[in-house]
Amino acid sequence: MPLPEEFHALARKVNNWGRWGPEDERGTLNLLTDEAVRRGAASVRSGKRFPLAIPLSQNGPQVGFIPGRINPIRTMISLNEPLTGDPTQVCFSDDIFVMGAQAATHWDALAHASYDGRIYNGFGSATVTAAGAARCGVDKAGPVAGRGVLLDVARAKGVERLDGGYAITGDDLDAAADLAGVAVEPGDIALVRTGQMRLLHGGDRMAYLYPVAGLSLRSVEWMRGHDVAAAATDTIVFEVYPGELPDVELPVHLLHLVEMGMTQGQNFDLEDLAADCADDGVYTFLLAATPEPLTGGLGGPVAPLAIK
Amino acid sequence: MPLPEEFHALARKVNNWGRWGPEDERGTLNLLTDEAVRRGAASVRSGKRFPLAIPLSQNGPQVGFIPGRINPIRTMISLNEPLTGDPTQVCFSDDIFVMGAQAATHWDALAHASYDGRIYNGFGSATVTAAGAARCGVDKAGPVAGRGVLLDVARAKGVERLDGGYAITGDDLDAAADLAGVAVEPGDIALVRTGQMRLLHGGDRMAYLYPVAGLSLRSVEWMRGHDVAAAATDTIVFEVYPGELPDVELPVHLLHLVEMGMTQGQNFDLEDLAADCADDGVYTFLLAATPEPLTGGLGGPVAPLAIK
């Protein structure tokens, strides 16, 4: 069944096609201007660092619902192997790994989602082939760094963790920005905290996977209106799931990735960062989060670092 | 045959075992203090960004000399697959990849090299098993960010590229620091440019691989004396190869990784950054280069970003 008019109306409102030229493949990452990056660097005060990636291990959050999107498997190709044959000289241990590009902490490439034959900026979805994304792959994202803003929706609502299925609205984001005492500016990177990561920390993968609080249709205009450069959450789905409209699956993905060209991140571990922000009341920081440049990649693993 | 006394004498001089406690697994990354990170952030002036990772693709620099250390292979697990069965609704393209952890731009874990049964801080090399590095794996590196300093040895020598096999000395590093107008301070991260990456850009993988200019035994005390937090180069070997001593393979790896506990990086693409530094005469920047946290990993892919 076709997408409802409600969706299409919203799509028209937030669409960014052509905004950065007909050949643009970076979307809202273009908002990461020199000035925006300087604003990020100026946020550094103490020098404290918060790494936001979850461990790359077989105990990752994937349980097989998406075939092929496997947790990282890392195995040895050599083990203290003496290069000269003599173990009193140099010995090396090397490894190899295989993982789903979207399995752990990652940015979705803009080409990750399509509908009606189109990806961001109107490129045909057929530009994605067995060889990967010829257009809007994660290798086109380029540097991702700027001012990060923690929007701790859970804390703003006074809970440790939003209920699974809670639909975050623009008002919720405003409340979180108020709590942070921050005016979100064009080119900021929004880290939206639901608290869902606590479930993964607690070892309950199934609960982490479903149901999931997340950004809703009622938050999309907020993101577009604030000209956020990118957004990431502490969940595996990013948007609220199950969603708000019957018979419509993951519409926020389409509005962000396809219509707005806004890169979105998943499985960001915001717990330590959030505790520190709550502690010192400072919710802005330099965020350095350049994805691995997988040529033609539909997603890119990233080891984001927040520096306060 | 045993390592020569010359090596052991140098090892005693630069050894850091116990310096950060008997359980330490991070070595000189401990020098990345809050203060060092603030110094890095303070280096940001224009906001210009320089990504330093080479593309993750099958055209990477590996040619099979190290069995199993394969260039990245990324393949599709779904291709514009309609989630609901209806292509006018959301469709996803996902991918998976496999690669040698040391195949592209990466940091070596301290556990990557051993000799005589020991890795950094005196841990037994048997702590590396089929399950990976129980000690000093790349997952123990934590955040890597601070002030980066480009030591453009090639430019300081007045050449586009050092000859393959050129052995970089402490004097060369001093000359590069002089060119940069920088006093290298404890906790800085040194990016040592040889120009070798030009060969990879030119498509000549074999020339890129061998012979290689790089850090030599005569540079190790310099690194230890300046208390550099980490060092990376634009080559695949990192140290000069072939090396300086007959019958001794890769001694700088042992002195850096095992004795000093200094994390070292390889295949950093420094060309654009170096051109800009030559242009504006500013050779310092914030370097954000946290590796992918592969649990037990002997190396970690990294997408380093220099922000000037």
Add this chain to the structure above:
Amino acid sequence: MPLPEEFHALARKVNNWGRWGPEDERGTLNLLTDEAVRRGAASVRSGKRFPLAIPLSQNGPQVGFIPGRINPIRTMISLNEPLTGDPTQVCFSDDIFVMGAQAATHWDALAHASYDGRIYNGFGSATVTAAGAARCGVDKAGPVAGRGVLLDVARAKGVERLDGGYAITGDDLDAAADLAGVAVEPGDIALVRTGQMRLLHGGDRMAYLYPVAGLSLRSVEWMRGHDVAAAATDTIVFEVYPGELPDVELPVHLLHLVEMGMTQGQNFDLEDLAADCADDGVYTFLLAATPEPLTGGLGGPVAPLAIK
């Protein structure tokens, strides 16, 4: 805690070390003599064929209990790609796959199991390294073909499927041979049916995995006494699980692989073959089941074929 004397007594009785010389790496596969193979070929009457491998797909039986032993993932590396650029000429679709060597239908290499520092024939377990099995790897198995005998224990017991945890004894095997009207001879290959595969066919992977009917300590002397060349079952564990002795895990593996040097197979789909045997009363056939020759492999995928 040490293995009980009961185990060691049995080990002494069935041990084959040295039987085929001190350098032997094939164990009971040596019993597949020309004569035994001719007996297999002579079993062919109708020419009907029964493939015994389960599909290599992500829907395989692995659910993650053994980290890294993943179900096969097969992805495309090219998709109708025109070799000359012109799709009216030849186009190719190619693929790549990754899987646990023991994930689907496979033979265990003799080196797969060890205890007390020894594998089959007294080789040190340290001969297995990060590079694989230097001794008794699956690449040493060589051709596996001979007369197969279906020992349908479930049918002999009058059930569709043995209860999970049922411990198959030598008497059970005798009863199954009686049902088959076959005298098991030296060099025969025994396919022991429990009916457990019906659970996998029915889609219940967890039930397929645990508990499992299988060969027990009380069947080991039977195998040794009949000089079976190899044995395979329609389960994932091969032996009964949970086992018979408290605090002793998988002792039959040790007795078969280490003591006897008897290659054992898992996840053989015997359902169609068993139905046909029940139908025509003929339980012998030519079995062709040479494993993929993975150099140094601890297990080898196999696509066994029974020809009646």
Add this chain to the structure above:
Amino acid sequence: MPLPEEFHALARKVNNWGRWGPEDERGTLNLLTDEAVRRGAASVRSGKRFPLAIPLSQNGPQVGFIPGRINPIRTMISLNEPLTGDPTQVCFSDDIFVMGAQAATHWDALAHASYDGRIYNGFGSATVTAAGAARCGVDKAGPVAGRGVLLDVARAKGVERLDGGYAITGDDLDAAADLAGVAVEPGDIALVRTGQMRLLHGGDRMAYLYPVAGLSLRSVEWMRGHDVAAAATDTIVFEVYPGELPDVELPVHLLHLVEMGMTQGQNFDLEDLAADCADDGVYTFLLAATPEPLTGGLGGPVAPLAIK
């Protein structure tokens, strides 16, 4: 440029579309009737066995010309790991591997090649997707066993190895059948020896790869006329390469796979078998060569066994 009329004329002559019904996905493997299989079993006289697969190792024949078609990499996921924590009890060593499905000894799936939007039996080439071959995948091949006939063209020509680029004709096949003293019958499986494998044995991978003697356009009618069930060679390309027609790449692949639906095999090691056939003058045998049933696979690794 379009394929020449010469090609299309040949295509019309050998086409098998519809011969086994409109839904057929097995092509000439349908010729492996019970009778043909019995003929194969009846070929067994001595019981001698000849395994025909090359080792699955990183030293395989792939050198990177076909991106992603990598030689097998097998790494350990556990290494003598004590299941109970006690190494005097059972310890396991397990492994995992990744390889191109067409990298070593394999059968091409019929869906491996397409042209002009069609695969075998007129199915659309779009039936091959990121999920693999929905039609004519290697999982549809089913059992492959029957009478094998060695057609030792090199020996019939009186050479150890045909020159690279030699185009094998129907007359050459007749001469090889004469040498063998065999009348090739419908449902036989033809193993065509060029001697090219000697180059791989000798360690010269580049020479093994190019140029290659092989089946030519002038052999296709012979295969169709004799109703061969499948054909395999001891080369990596299968057909002669470079080919016979200017501007036409690999036409024999199209005629075999697409038009005839004849499964073809590559990298079969025929050296030991050929030596034995030359020795005893017997060139027929039972061939058991069922591919690994990769669901949707475009090729299937196989460990073929010839039993004389």
